[in-house]
Amino acid sequence: MSQANTIGPIAIELEPGTYYRCMCGKSAKAPFCDGSHVGTGKTPVAFEVKEKKEVHLCQCFKTGNAPFCDGSHAK
Incomplete structure (x- = not known):
């Protein structure tokens, strides 16, 4: 199990x-990109916020709705 x-x-x-x-996972400005991904084969996920609000960013990287949490960490 x-x-x-x-x-x-x-x-x-x-x-x-x-x-x-x-x-x-290498950014010194986590959870946001600082360019440290260069050479890793991974790229940041761009997203737009249209009005001031609270967002829930995924930390387990299993979400189907990157960069936002969809509850996959609890499955």
């Missing part, structure tokens, strides 16, 4: 704008 990943999402309030979610 496998255990569910217990890493839940990052809840963060963002202003309107375009953001780039780090997907390589």
